[in-house]
Amino acid sequence: MDKSKKFKVEGHELEIRNFTVDDIAPTFHLGEKLFTLNKTPNLYRVWDEYEVINFFQSDSDHCITAFVDGLYAGFVLGTLIEKRKSEIKYGYLVWIGVDQNYKRMGIASRLFEEFKDRMTKNGATTLMIDTQADNQAAIEFFKSKGFGSPQDHVYYSMKTKNHASGKSGGDK
Numbered sequence: 001m002d003k004s005k006k007f008k009v010e011g012h013e014l015e016i017r018n019f020t021v022d023d024i025a026p027t028f029h030l031g032e033k034l035f036t037l038n039k040t041p042n043l044y045r046v047w048d049e050y051e052v053i054n055f056f057q058s059d060s061d062h063c064i065t066a067f068v069d070g071l072y073a074g075f076v077l078g079t080l081i082e083k084r085k086s087e088i089k090y091g092y093l094v095w096i097g098v099d100q101n102y103k104r105m106g107i108a109s110r111l112f113e114e115f116k117d118r119m120t121k122n123g124a125t126t127l128m129i130d131t132q133a134d135n136q137a138a139i140e141f142f143k144s145k146g147f148g149s150p151q152d153h154v155y156y157s158m159k160t161k162n163h164a165s166g167k168s169g170g171d172k
């Protein structure tokens, strides 16, 4: 896979490149800012440092970062899902985020295009995403990239005797 691609964006240099070990900490910290703002109790994926490390370890080809004028600006993390006894491969985009300072400059779009190219080269026939129903920016972003046919999922939860009012981690 191409290691690095450069673009001009609003007079700045945008670099889209492979995720490296040095990107683990900035990705984690940016995700902490982006994903902990949302407190609704959809915890089926939780943002923590292990989440970043696991993607990097298990599917680094589908982990991509963005830099603007050399400064860390955003990321996409995803995974190729192969179903047993099936030809179908799904490209699942799990997390995408762009630093507040660089929003609406087309950075997530460039990250997504690179993600889509890589998934296509690796045999994905369908791309999948999910996000919370009230995440309007994400919904508009994914619609602008051509995602459609939304399916409703309902999440239930119940408390166990271990329940405490403690804090929750970042969620999507």
Ligand SMILES: CC(C)(COP(=O)(O)OP(=O)(O)OC[C@H]1O[C@@H](n2cnc3c(N)ncnc32)[C@H](O)[C@@H]1OP(=O)(O)O)[C@@H](O)C(=O)NCCC(=O)NCCS
Residues within 6 Å of the ligand: 034, 035, 094, 095, 096, 097, 098, 099, 102, 103, 104, 105, 106, 107, 108, 109, 110, 130, 131, 135, 136, 137, 138, 140, 141, 142, 144, 172
């Ligand atoms: C969603 C997100 C990744 C978009 O990043 P971005 O770099 O600003 O997106 P782009 O500039 O590539 O936007 C492309 C298009 O998406 C749509 N879009 C993006 N952000 C939008 C917003 N806040 N409101 C409405 N439409 C939006 C627009 O159609 C936009 O095109 P335009 O700017 O020409 O109108 C960013 O807002 C983000 O990091 N959000 C927090 C993390 C998150 O919720 N991630 C998704 C779930 S994992």
